Amino acid sequence: MERVIGTDELQSGERRSVFIDEIPALVIRIEDQWFVVEDVCSHDGQPMTDGELIDCSLVCPRHSARFDLKTGKALCMPATEAIRVFKVEVRDNAVWAAL
């Protein structure tokens, strides 16, 4: 696993764009939970960087497809396929992730 961010660098509800193994990804903190998901909508193949966060899901800013941050599963149309989620570990005051 690779270190992606320090735990003190994001507050709840904040996010940061990173590249993990050259894959664009979003690190998202919600309360004390950390999520790392691929930052590409499975519907149109474009970034979701600015997408709204609703509960534990990320909404694509273009067509409102919604993805579960824990599983990557598509929760509503027009997306039907999941996005990739990274395995996450929090240790040594940092967030670590890998596919």
Place this chain on the structure above:
Amino acid sequence: MCVWLIAVEECIDVEEMNGKAMSLAAKHPGRIGFDIEVFEQFLSGRREADWITAARRDAFEKYTQLLAQELPAEEFKRLDLRPFNAELFRPVSDSGELEAVSALLGETSDYGGRIVHQDGHAVEVSGSDQLAEKGILFGELQAMLEQHRELLEPFFMRRAVSPDADRFSAWHAAFWTGGTLLYVPRNVEVELPLHSLITSTRNGVADFSHTLIIVDEGARATLLEETASADADSAGLHVGCVELIVERDAQLRYVQLQNWNQKTWHFAHQAGVVENNGTLQWTVVGLGSRVSHIHQDINLAGRASSAEVNGVTFTSDRQKLSYYTQQHHQQQGTRSDLLYREVLRDESRVIWRGMIKVDIPAQQTDGYQRSDALMLSEEARCDSIPGLEIEADDVRCTHGSTTGRVDQDQILYCMSRGITRNEAMHMIVEGFFQEVYDRIPIPVVRDTLSQTVQKKLGIETLAADVMSADDEEF
């Protein structure tokens, strides 16, 4: 595995992120292009005529303006350029030590002339003296421009590709490092094909090679061009430009075989202009590169001009190849016929956005475009978007695109007749490309493509993958 943060991406709260986040490009232009310091350093290493330097400065000004703007959404929104970092690449002032780079086309045929570029600089030109006896100019672009300014200046980045066409053409116009020039005078035929090889041999080199071909009235020529990397691990950047000018009654056959390694970023603005009764046959082959974007314009500027465009693309791993093609019918009785075929493996992605544009005077136009994709894995993705924009009322324009997977029934059919699964897969993929091969009248290109595709197919691995996927299904 490596992880790196986009340091400039600041923490933004959720409300702010909903539509207000500033683009990465606006925050950190060094990642997407070169600044004035790089430009001045580049100029200091050049030995060239003042008028060329002046043109570069004009282009750099346009480039700076375009760099501050977002890329046109329709052309670029499906292409993810976030991982691109221009700071990792710089043009170099010399070709370095000569390296033998294996060429796909270069090793299989005799040519009437040959030019080789390494890291943006010409290292070999052959056949130009014999061609010169017929008045044909074939050689390194900068030298030719300086020697024949009056003849060539009206063409160079004026007739086909304008420096302000987009960010990449402006970038190229400011930094072009050399290239291939072919000028065929009126009613002269170049009997044997000519060959141009563009290679990249060092890590971090930005190559801005240019290709300018002018086939004057009634003349004929064939140029085969290919790009290649010396090894699989050197990261490179190629910002290219291709200008094909086919004058009245002339005929040009041009093949470009892109075979960079999978660490290379490849951007190119390519345009052909065909005048009255001229014919352009243009074949684009995309095999290599990590990310590539080709903007291809076919401008049918003269009455009864015609163009046939062939595309062969084979992607694997995490390659992303993007094409934006435009068949622009500007005059009466023009004909265009575009056929692209793509095969995608692994997690690769192909984007094709095609447009047939017909102007008001272009009555009796016959335009056709088609893109077919064959998906060899569930993780691959292909976006095909054909389009028509027609202003004339007496035309025939048709378009279409298909995307599908290998039909398991076809494999079963072959196997029931004693053909192995490997052979069946090979036959299906070869058959898929065959229609494009049949349109290419140059045997060496057809044969090379067939062999290269076979090699890239890795039939053994592929069949094993398909077999295990089938086992899972059942």
